[in-house]
Amino acid sequence: MEWSAEGFLLPVVDVEACVGCGLCVARCPALQPSSAGGEVAFESVVAYGAWNRDPEILRNSSSGGLFYALAEWVIREGGCVFGVVWQDRMTAGFVKAETLEEVRPMCGSKYIMAAPHLVYRDVRAELRRGRRVLFAGTSCQVHALRRYLQRDDEKLLTVDIICHGVPSRRLWEKYVLEMESRKGAPVRHVEFRNKDESWERFRLKVFFGDGTQESCVHWDSLFIKFFKSDVALNRCCYACRYTRLPRQGDLTVGDFWEAGQSHPDWPLRDGITALLVNSAAGQAAVRAVSGQMEFRRVDFREIYDGQDMLHDKEPRQPYPYRARLFSEMDRWQLEQLYRRFVGTTLVGPFVLRHDGLIWRVLCRFRWLLGLILGCAGRRKNG
Numbered sequence: 001m002e003w004s005a006e007g008f009l010l011p012v013v014d015v016e017a018c019v020g021c022g023l024c025v026a027r028c029p030a031l032q033p034s035s036a037g038g039e040v041a042f043e044s045v046v047a048y049g050a051w052n053r054d055p056e057i058l059r060n061s062s063s064g065g066l067f068y069a070l071a072e073w074v075i076r077e078g079g080c081v082f083g084v085v086w087q088d089r090m091t092a093g094f095v096k097a098e099t100l101e102e103v104r105p106m107c108g109s110k111y112i113m114a115a116p117h118l119v120y121r122d123v124r125a126e127l128r129r130g131r132r133v134l135f136a137g138t139s140c141q142v143h144a145l146r147r148y149l150q151r152d153d154e155k156l157l158t159v160d161i162i163c164h165g166v167p168s169r170r171l172w173e174k175y176v177l178e179m180e181s182r183k184g185a186p187v188r189h190v191e192f193r194n195k196d197e198s199w200e201r202f203r204l205k206v207f208f209g210d211g212t213q214e215s216c217v218h219w220d221s222l223f224i225k226f227f228k229s230d231v232a233l234n235r236c237c238y239a240c241r242y243t244r245l246p247r248q249g250d251l252t253v254g255d256f257w258e259a260g261q262s263h264p265d266w267p268l269r270d271g272i273t274a275l276l277v278n279s280a281a282g283q284a285a286v287r288a289v290s291g292q293m294e295f296r297r298v299d300f301r302e303i304y305d306g307q308d309m310l311h312d313k314e315p316r317q318p319y320p321y322r323a324r325l326f327s328e329m330d331r332w333q334l335e336q337l338y339r340r341f342v343g344t345t346l347v348g349p350f351v352l353r354h355d356g357l358i359w360r361v362l363c364r365f366r367w368l369l370g371l372i373l374g375c376a377g378r379r380k381n382g
């Protein structure tokens with residue numbers, strides 16, 4: 001796997017070393033989609049709102065801290081855990097944890113593509129030794145693991161996260177480098193989902209090498225604005241096959257954003273995990289960690305309605321100016337890139353900003369806007 005110019009890991013065949021066995025094609029998760037299919041009745045989905053009883057663990061996790069509770073159980077049983085950590089300030093990747101100290105850096109979402117390295121091979125090696133293994137990653141990574149292993153193993157517990165898509169590492173590098181040059185100090189550590197204020201108003205917090213810190217409301221960060229605008233996701237994320245049911249993991253975890261509406265009595269300040277239990281192994285794991293976790297059974301619709309990324313939908317169109325965004329990335333500062341390519345519409349050679357006067361005037365006269373866009377043959381975005 002090699003980093004592409006856009007900042008995503010892509011497979012590259014070393015033709016010198018290839019013996020033409022065809023195994024890479026046979027096992028490829030992208031070429032061989034999941035065999036799990038069929039309609040799943042909403043009434044049959046086992047769903048919970050869940051949160052960890054330990055406030056410190058809850059605060060270090062992105063939502064309700066279920067992942068840590070599962071890891072604790074697996075390690076207690078003599079097993080090991082595979083999850084994603086920061087490997088340096090630019091790179092997130094999968095590693096193995098044998099102890100709870102090694103599990104802690106896995107907690108919390110890293111909003112860039114995680115490098116798998118040799119994780120699938122390492123999981124197989126641990127299963128062959130007869131150990132219990134917990135693997136947590138995106139649905140496509142869980143599917144990739146299953147295709148690699150080619151068989152079910154009762155010692156393997158998989159957790160897939162509800163995923164909006166992974167943004168470009170190149171974009172992240174640019175964000176970090178611009179922060180460092182503005183600050184004059186290296187970035188030491190980043191928390192994408194800091195809960196100092198609360199889970200619902202989480203912040204992106206950056207720790208610098210000179211001992212200082214900076215934070216802003218997550219959604220106000222320029223990097224997250226790019227992420228949420230879907231402008232620089234991995235190409236396959238626009239047509240993700242894994243959003244729908246049935247899910248890939250034994251368990252599915254995400255944020256239970258709607259919890260406050262129907263359950264105002266839950267401890268919403270520190271985070272609630274939206275949990276789907278997809279298999280008997282998943283149900284057994286839930287039972288095993290019920291001492292550490294609070295589980296409240298809910299109607300799946302409560303989660304579904306607030307989770308766009310669970311809907312089985314048409315592929316999203318890749319962002320119309322995606323190619324230009326990447327080709328002009330080195331030319332502009334991020335702020336300028338954002339103003340140029342996000343929340344804008346190109347009409348011929350002109351860039352119309354959606355927060356600009358011309359655009360707002362045009363919006364008041366929608367028929368005129370339609371006429372101009374129709375003539376220019378351009379698509380609206382943002």
Ligand SMILES: Cc1cc2nc3c(=O)[nH]c(=O)nc-3n(C[C@H](O)[C@H](O)[C@H](O)COP(=O)(O)OP(=O)(O)OC[C@H]3O[C@@H](n4cnc5c(N)ncnc54)[C@H](O)[C@@H]3O)c2cc1C
Nearest residue numbers: 061062063064065066083084107108110136163164254255
């Ligand atoms: C790129 C990305 C997009 C997401 N999009 C959504 C969304 O649209 N809706 C939603 O409800 N939730 C989304 N989440 C999941 C959410 O942020 C929480 O991770 C999830 O709710 C689990 O929370 P937790 O408290 O149980 O555990 P946490 O402690 O937060 O879980 C951490 C686990 O997530 C895994 N992980 C962290 N970063 C990555 C990564 N880059 N790639 C693969 N695995 C990773 C780690 O292996 C670890 O096991 C997303 C997460 C990521 C990483």
